[in-house]
Amino acid sequence: MRPLTSEAGSAPIMVLVRPQMGENIGAAARAMLNFGLEHMRLVGPRDGWPNPAAVAMASGAGPVLDHAGVFADLPGALADCDYVYATTARARGLVKPVLTPEAAMDEARALIGAGKRVAVLFGPERAGLENEDVARANAIVTIPVNPAFYSLNLAQGVLLLAYEWIRRTGDTPLRQDGLAGTDFASAEEVEKLGDHLEDRLDAAGFFFPTQKAPGMKLNLRNMLTRWGLTRAEVQTLHGILRQLVRGPR
């Protein structure tokens, strides 16, 4: 059995309550592992455990299933958990805080940082969590779906919560400008390209009338620096200039 790469308690535990189809359990394991979540628990899986259909669907996420805890009832699955979220589309008259996935995973991050063990409950495919399940949670998580159209399946629900967990851990840069390892041209290389361009255009009589030439040249220089040219692009542009002047072979 391949070991997991993260410790129990370092991220939320995904608890599937009375899941029906093995395929969906396997798909949930994949959804989790996409975002680095590895700790799954199963409460009363309908078709027993282990489940070959789950294993077949899980594919590379097999270790998540291998290490999944299996429990006969929900209180058993939650015995060592400090804070529990129940994902449910409909709030059903139970008085509990209702959070978005974003707010819940934000809170979960703080709780886990304080050494608490956090679980997220997902109900069976058709009916979702029962009121009896939700009553054992500290808070409700509701995914903000279109009220006129709700068709999230079990793995998609797990996916969105796992995604929010990763998103809220904050170690992903929001935006990388340019790709890592891009070989940008130096200022000197851009300068020399500008010289080349200016020389060629000068020879072609481009800078006319003469009194406008300084302004035109300044605009060209500005344009070249604004582009954020790579070294390869500078070489390409040199070649273009040479070829345009030389004309067809």
Add this chain to the structure above:
Amino acid sequence: MRPLTSEAGSAPIMVLVRPQMGENIGAAARAMLNFGLEHMRLVGPRDGWPNPAAVAMASGAGPVLDHAGVFADLPGALADCDYVYATTARARGLVKPVLTPEAAMDEARALIGAGKRVAVLFGPERAGLENEDVARANAIVTIPVNPAFYSLNLAQGVLLLAYEWIRRTGDTPLRQDGLAGTDFASAEEVEKLGDHLEDRLDAAGFFFPTQKAPGMKLNLRNMLTRWGLTRAEVQTLHGILRQLVRGPR
């Protein structure tokens, strides 16, 4: 043909580039509609169009397919778009900004607010977008998946971007404390419950030794107000007190 509920241009257009399986096109339509996105475009769908497998899978999201634009090539699909994001797992040496889904949908919201038309490209199931496709986009979106395990399918990619779109439109409250319409007990009702509790405990000799009674009573009162009791819970607690004192029938 049922009409769509949103105008073209009011949200990002999801563009599926050379999608293969009809089922995945239908699943993408469902993923979109979960978060209120209705405008889909298809570029060169492998199995032609319309596609019965797509319609069967889309189920209630059929109108998204009915209204989908179908194009022979990507430039045609993007002709009226002002800003284009390409979703791709791997940055491939093209010099472009790389954004998280969050940052991209944030930007998209600002662009759409300024009257721009925004598109998001998704590649074919197996290979993803080609460099030729990505070169036609203004920016790259990369979903922050586990580098050791990537198994997002087409509909899941669409789902995460659609979810980010809705999340960033900001009209979902992050947290609702208590459910709407909860009938909380008034301070007077809680006070009377406290009186009832205190009387019963007094009669049972609970407040002992006498000099500690004031502090014990204060703690009980504080506990009752801290709970945020509903009217129904107050009635339940009155009943519990009565029954405990009365004993078994």
